[in-house]
Amino acid sequence: MTLSRRHVLGLLTLAACKELCPSLEEGELLEVLPFMDDDGGMPYGESYREGLLGLKFVDLTEIDEEHPMPTSDQFYVRTMAPPMPEGEWTLELGGLVEEPTAVSLEEIYAESVDQGEVLLECSGNSKQGGYGLLSTALWAGVPLQKLLNRVQASAEAKLLLFEGWDYSEDDGNSKAGCSWIFTPEDVAEAFIATHMNGELLPPDHGFPIRLIIPNRFGCTNVKWLRSIRWVGVDEPATMQMQEFASRTHQKGVPALARDFAPATIEACAMVTRVERWEVAGRKRLRVLGLLWGESAAVDSLGISFDEKNFEPVDLLPGTHRSWRFWTWCGEHYPDGDVTMGMGVLTPGVSARRLESGGYRRTVRV
Numbered sequence: 001m002t003l004s005r006r007h008v009l010g011l012l013t014l015a016a017c018k019e020l021c022p023s024l025e026e027g028e029l030l031e032v033l034p035f036m037d038d039d040g041g042m043p044y045g046e047s048y049r050e051g052l053l054g055l056k057f058v059d060l061t062e063i064d065e066e067h068p069m070p071t072s073d074q075f076y077v078r079t080m081a082p083p084m085p086e087g088e089w090t091l092e093l094g095g096l097v098e099e100p101t102a103v104s105l106e107e108i109y110a111e112s113v114d115q116g117e118v119l120l121e122c123s124g125n126s127k128q129g130g131y132g133l134l135s136t137a138l139w140a141g142v143p144l145q146k147l148l149n150r151v152q153a154s155a156e157a158k159l160l161l162f163e164g165w166d167y168s169e170d171d172g173n174s175k176a177g178c179s180w181i182f183t184p185e186d187v188a189e190a191f192i193a194t195h196m197n198g199e200l201l202p203p204d205h206g207f208p209i210r211l212i213i214p215n216r217f218g219c220t221n222v223k224w225l226r227s228i229r230w231v232g233v234d235e236p237a238t239m240q241m242q243e244f245a246s247r248t249h250q251k252g253v254p255a256l257a258r259d260f261a262p263a264t265i266e267a268c269a270m271v272t273r274v275e276r277w278e279v280a281g282r283k284r285l286r287v288l289g290l291l292w293g294e295s296a297a298v299d300s301l302g303i304s305f306d307e308k309n310f311e312p313v314d315l316l317p318g319t320h321r322s323w324r325f326w327t328w329c330g331e332h333y334p335d336g337d338v339t340m341g342m343g344v345l346t347p348g349v350s351a352r353r354l355e356s357g358g359y360r361r362t363v364r365v
Contacts, residue, residue, distance in 0.1 A: 021286055021314075021329035027279035032061070033363040035130065035274075036337065042129040045074050052167050052174035054080030054204070057132030060272040064288060065316075065325055068136075069117070072197045072205070075135040078122045078218060079174070081203035082167045089208055091192070093150055095229030096157035101150055105208055108142055112194040115139045115212070117322040119292055121265055123217040123247035131270055131359060134292070136322045139212055140195035144187055147228070157230035159183060159257055161238075162211050165224040179238040180220045181231065181257035182213075189214050192225065214321045215294065217263045219244045233258055249352065265293035267351040269301055269326070269342040270359035285330055285365070287340065291315065292323040293351075300345035303328050310343045337364050 042048060044059035056077035058070045070076075091108060094100030122133035148160075164178030190213040193201060201207040206223035213221055219240060237257045245253040248263035269291040277284040291301055296319050302310025311328065318324030341360045344351040353359065 021327060023329055024277050024279060024284060024286060027277045027284065030276045030278055033274040033276060033365065035361050036364055037127065037362040042132070044130070044132060047077070047080065050080055051082070052079055052171035052176060054078075055129070055133070056204070057129040058135050060130065060132060060134065060290070063272060063290070068325075069138075069322075070135050072137065072199065072202055075137055075196075075205065076120075076122065076133045077204045078124070078133055079166075079178075079204075079223070081207070082165060082224070084203075084224075085165060089226075091147070091209065091225060092227035092229075093147065094227065095161065095231055096154045097151040097230055098154065099151065103147060103150065108147075108192060108209060109194055111142045111146065112140050113142070115141050115191050115193070118212055118214050119265075119322045120212075120218045120221060121292070123219050123244050123263070133218075134290075134323075137196050138198065139191070139193050140198075141191040141193035141209075141212065144190040144192060144211075147192060151230075153230045156232050158233040159231050159235055160187060161227075161229045161231045161235065161257075162222040162225060163227045163229070164206075164210070164222040165226050175239040175243045177239055178222050178224060179240055180222055181235060181238060181241065181260075182220075182262075183258075186216075186262050187211075187213055215265050217244070217248055217265055219248070220263045231257075266353065267291070267295050267298050267344050267349050268293045268353050268359060269295075269344070269351075271303070271340045271342070271361045274340075274361075274363045276365065283331070285328075287313075287328040289313070289326050289342070290323045291318070291326055294320055294349065295324055296320040297349050298344055298346050301326055302343045302345045304341045304343065306339055307341065310345060312345070335365055337362055 042057050044057050048055040058074050058076045090102040092102050118139050119136040125131050125133040159181050161181045166178040167176040170176050193210050193212045209225045211222040235257045242253050271289045273288045275286040301313050301315050303313050304310050313326045313328040315326045316324050339362045
């Protein structure tokens with residue numbers, strides 16, 4: 001069997017994770033099984049298409065406890081950087097305020113502090129690209145409220161409109177103009193990012209500044225941020241809000257921004273690697289995966305094989321700001337195609353994408 005680069009990496013690195021499956025301690029890793037049904041011919045780690053339709057998929061089979069996050073070059077991209085405007089870049093703070101103001105990049109960078117690890121996921125993440133529009137990184141930036149304190153909002157100001165620089169014309173199914181509207185409660189944890197993994201934001205990730213809201217779909221995390229404006233309660237929804245309504249759990253396509261539910265990433269999980277082992281002459285499987293979204297409340301997660309009953313997995317701790325690792329170890333299943341699905345077993349935790357059959361993976365054992 002000829003293994004690709006990513007499968008060879010799996011063979012070399014996952015031995016460090018055997019403590020999660022003590023039964024494999026004296027075993028031999030035979031191979032990492034490729035997924036059969038979600039490659040779609042998409043290249044991993046390379047730019048695919050351009051402009052508003054630009055994409056880069058991360059190869060999640062390379063993510064494990066030893067390499068817990070992709071590099072900035074590997075981090076997924078949805079929409080490549082547009083041509084940047086000439087002149088000095090400032091962040092405009094205005095709208096329904098007593099006195100608008102502008103904040104220079106120098107001021108923003110001077111106030112930037114570590115914000116920890118935060119995950120982003122494209123609301124259009126799908127099997128076609130191996131679910132590779134999902135990544136986490138270490139960010140630095142300025143807490144949003146610290147910047148909002150520079151202006152005094154009027155009594156009519158109820159919502160916040162974030163606008164970013166973008167392409168001027170639509171391209172296929174993607175709408176030009178990077179903008180989203182939130183309630184103040186929606187952005188209570190938000191920050192204006194300046195750095196990613198210890199370096200200035202790369203162009204495709206929003207340089208020179210972007211909005212980051214933990215546990216909100218990537219389409220809401222406005223890149224190339226130019227202005228934040230207070231607006232009234234009757235403000236119409238932006239084109240981007242309408243474009244992504246069906247992917248962010250909205251009821252239809254509301255005409256007004258106030259009627260949009262927060263674009264929260266609900267609890268979600270998937271298999272990212274399947275290994276075949278031999279232990280004392282017996283075949284075993286080790287399955288590794290990720291849990292993310294509203295995952296802090298999840299204390300029980302299960303895996304199903306060919307839609308049979310869920311079997312509990314071993315789940316590592318974590319927060320809603322990033323992903324968590326889980327693993328399952330068990331007897332080798334009979335040779336053939338095996339489809340694996342995930343289920344949140346904690347009562348009261350919403351996981352609609354899993355409940356509708358999303359994020360299933362198939363391997364041939």
